[in-house]
Amino acid sequence: MLLTPLFFGLFQKNTVLAQDWANLGKYQDENSALERYDSQDNRVVFMGNSITEGWSQANPKFFEGKPYVNRGISGQTTPQMLLRFRQDVIDLNPKMVIILAGTNDIAENTGPITLEQIRDNMLSMVELAKANNIIPIVCSVLPAYDYPWRPGKAPNIKIPKLNEMLRQMSTQLKVPYLDYFSAMVDDRNGLPEAYTTDEVHLTKEGYAVMEKLVEKAIGKVLQE
DSSP, X not given: OXXXXXXHHHHHHHHHHHHOTTOTTTTHHHHHHHHTSOOOTTOXXXXXXXXXXXXXXXXXXXXXXXXXXXXXXXXXXXXXXHHHHHHHTGGGOOSEEEEEOOHHHHTTTTSOOXXXXXXHHHHHHXXXXXHTTOEEEEEOOOOOSOOTTSTTSOHHHHHHHHHHHHHHHHHHHTOOEEOHHHHHOOTTSSOOGGGBSSSSSBOHHHHHHHHHHHHHHHHHHHHO
8 A cells, every 4th residue: 555645644653652652752842941041959840640740730820930840741650750750850950859650550551560560660760869869759649439541440449558658668768758648538548529520630629738738748858
């Protein structure tokens, strides 16, 4: 079959997108713009998935006028974040990084993975941060009763187990652990209706809870 120029162009574009498994291209321009300026002493990078990415849309004022850099990418798992950690965190020379990840791993967005493997990917990000004089704040995974796009994965059971592993890891490495889960969980081990649009993603009220907690955690680090 003879390929038309239009078909060939679409094929090339889709091939390039398929190869960029970790979406390394998403923030390249923004990162370059930041790198042209001297690093801010108190720069904070928010590393995560759709919960983090959606934060800037739900409440952009939270990021305005602050040295906060949002590097969330919807749907991502910990191996994808680990792959882009150098360019989207380390190269930006922040003082600290807020790492919120793991729920998409449990949903198996990029394939089967154990809780131990998720913890180990988080551990690798923490070790990379510490090796580059960046203070990592490890966040608990937010509550989720079930995933609308991948039902039956029992996140209400697996997330508390993963969070305990992350808490223990943080204690052993002497890094801050930010417990969103306890402040946001309902009696099903899910999110209350006021905090969520679909059992996973957040309303502005849900983000308001997170904002108070993360700013308290950031402030504590800055005082030390």
